Amino acid sequence: MIAFRSELPLKGETSAGFVVWLVMVLVFMASIAVTTNAYIGALLDHWNQSVTGTLTIQIPVMLDSKDPTSSAMTARVLDVLNRHPAVETAAAVPREKVTELLKPWFGTGEAVADLPLPVLVDVRLSTNDAAAINAVSTSVQTAAPGAVIDDHRAWLNRVIGLAEGLGAIALTTMVLVTIALGLTIVFATRASLAEFSQVIDVLHIVGAKDGYVAGQFARRALIQSMLGGIAGLLAYAPVLAFIAWLASRIEPGILPEISFPASHWIVLGALPIIAGLIATITANVTVRRALSLKV
Amino acid sequence: MALLRKKSDFVGDTVQLEDVGLRYADGPEIFSNVSISIPQSSFYFLTGPSGAGKTSLLSLMYLAKRPTVGRLKLFGDDVTDAKRNRLPAIRRRLGVVFQDFRLLEHMTAFDNVALPLRIAQVGEATVEKNVTELLKWVGLEDSMQARPSFLSGGQQQRIAIARAVVHRPKLILADEPTGNVDDAIAIRLMQLFVELHKHGTSVILATHNEHLVSRFPFPRLHLKDGTVTAMPPAAQAP
Numbered sequence A: 001m002i003a004f005r006s007e008l009p010l011k012g013e014t015s016a017g018f019v020v021w022l023v024m025v026l027v028f029m030a031s032i033a034v035t036t037n038a039y040i041g042a043l044l045d046h047w048n049q050s051v052t053g054t055l056t057i058q059i060p061v062m063l064d065s066k067d068p069t070s071s072a073m074t075a076r077v078l079d080v081l082n083r084h085p086a087v088e089t090a091a092a093v094p095r096e097k098v099t100e101l102l103k104p105w106f107g108t109g110e111a112v113a114d115l116p117l118p119v120l121v122d123v124r125l126s127t128n129d130a131a132a133i134n135a136v137s138t139s140v141q142t143a144a145p146g147a148v149i150d151d152h153r154a155w156l157n158r159v160i161g162l163a164e165g166l167g168a169i170a171l172t173t174m175v176l177v178t179i180a181l182g183l184t185i186v187f188a189t190r191a192s193l194a195e196f197s198q199v200i201d202v203l204h205i206v207g208a209k210d211g212y213v214a215g216q217f218a219r220r221a222l223i224q225s226m227l228g229g230i231a232g233l234l235a236y237a238p239v240l241a242f243i244a245w246l247a248s249r250i251e252p253g254i255l256p257e258i259s260f261p262a263s264h265w266i267v268l269g270a271l272p273i274i275a276g277l278i279a280t281i282t283a284n285v286t287v288r289r290a291l292s293l294k295v
Numbered sequence B: 001m002a003l004l005r006k007k008s009d010f011v012g013d014t015v016q017l018e019d020v021g022l023r024y025a026d027g028p029e030i031f032s033n034v035s036i037s038i039p040q041s042s043f044y045f046l047t048g049p050s051g052a053g054k055t056s057l058l059s060l061m062y063l064a065k066r067p068t069v070g071r072l073k074l075f076g077d078d079v080t081d082a083k084r085n086r087l088p089a090i091r092r093r094l095g096v097v098f099q100d101f102r103l104l105e106h107m108t109a110f111d112n113v114a115l116p117l118r119i120a121q122v123g124e125a126t127v128e129k130n131v132t133e134l135l136k137w138v139g140l141e142d143s144m145q146a147r148p149s150f151l152s153g154g155q156q157q158r159i160a161i162a163r164a165v166v167h168r169p170k171l172i173l174a175d176e177p178t179g180n181v182d183d184a185i186a187i188r189l190m191q192l193f194v195e196l197h198k199h200g201t202s203v204i205l206a207t208h209n210e211h212l213v214s215r216f217p218f219p220r221l222h223l224k225d226g227t228v229t230a231m232p233p234a235a236q237a238p
């Protein structure tokens, strides 16, 4: 009972609507950052899984050699690979598939049929261990000097670099939003401290402790921020749905289909609570500080 | 030497000021070298012309200001430099009637009066009983749920008085508590203070009302030109 009585006037406070509105905007922005972060994480996982543990070996064609289609060399490479303990499967990519891959550049005409195409060997490793990958590479290199081995690391690293950059931006946004929330609460609390200085004086005279007064402000900050936070989430929901719809219209393959992990939804749902906690603590500290300077 | 009162003899006095002076910021000294000792269960009028510093003197006692110089003791406790976190416990033993009432506008008369009890976490049943009883005594049983701004100055003053006494304070500091009511009500309110005084509460009551002072057998402290003079009761005890 006592805990929910407020001696501060709840209505007519100048900064109340302002806080709710601002927290709504901040939580909306935080939501975007949370989703961005989760999306990048999921994307990286996806790419990591689809790329790691695989190698692509490109065996060059040497037109003037005794083996213009490199078939002997390919056989040697496959033999080495299939006997290697770290290799799960190894198979040459059929020529039709390679032609298919090149179609965007060369079309389907006669020209392609006669083109000396390099042989591609897809290797699936049974391990992700760098030493094993190196061992496989060395054996392939010995069996087929001039073969190009691509473990997709370089490509992946650049993608990871980009993703991490985006992730850092999302994180920076979270930090800025947190600071903005803290400052909002500090200034709003100071404004209402000034607005209610008479009421506070009376509370003190009748024996209220600073903690009691601070608690009242903290509770208001909690309620206002939770309200703002929930409003922010409600505003974000249709935006997220719209983005998901836009993404669903993109042809499959360009972007992998990603479902958000449970943690994404939990963090989103927790945002109003986190905002409430930050606001509560900030208001409490602000009031105690301000009051400690009094007589 | 038995004839001289040592400082330690004052322990237990309700209020004790030693060479107290007060000034606001860079302003002139409102009063200086004020030494008063209010024994337990006493009743003092505080008089003096407007602007003499009655409110200022009382505000030292209810710990809204600190003396610029000198020392202040309440209930035998030196509170001159008391840490802030000690003040609530001391203030809960005080009842203050402000000259300008300082009622909380967003609360009903009932809630205003209940405030000291609720702050002290008194049970709601007791709050209900004591507040209702007191509001009846001051003649406001019909206005318990009214906001202060809908009441007359005199009614507001009675709420302010009820709030100051509802928690049975040890010391009541009343600043012009009968300034807005007619003499009949003033006498009735005075009876409330007298009644509390008889039960052991100390009362310091600032007033301009010479008529009131002359009707009651209480000594007075007269504040003028920055000094306090103790004066004997104007009326004889009946």
Ligand SMILES: Nc1ncnc2c1ncn2[C@@H]1O[C@H](COP(=O)(O)OP(=O)(O)OP(=O)(O)O)[C@@H](O)[C@H]1O
Pocket: B024, B027, B030, B048, B049, B050, B051, B052, B053, B054, B055, B056, B057, B099
């Ligand atoms: N907050 C303040 N800041 C500066 N000066 C003040 C302040 N409060 C009071 N004073 C000055 O202190 C002096 C005493 O004021 P105070 O209110 O204590 O007088 P008072 O005896 O209560 O007067 P009244 O009978 O009119 O209520 C006045 O000269 C006033 O101008």
Ligand SMILES: [Mg+2]
Pocket: B054, B055, B056, B099, B175
């Ligand atoms: Mg005054």
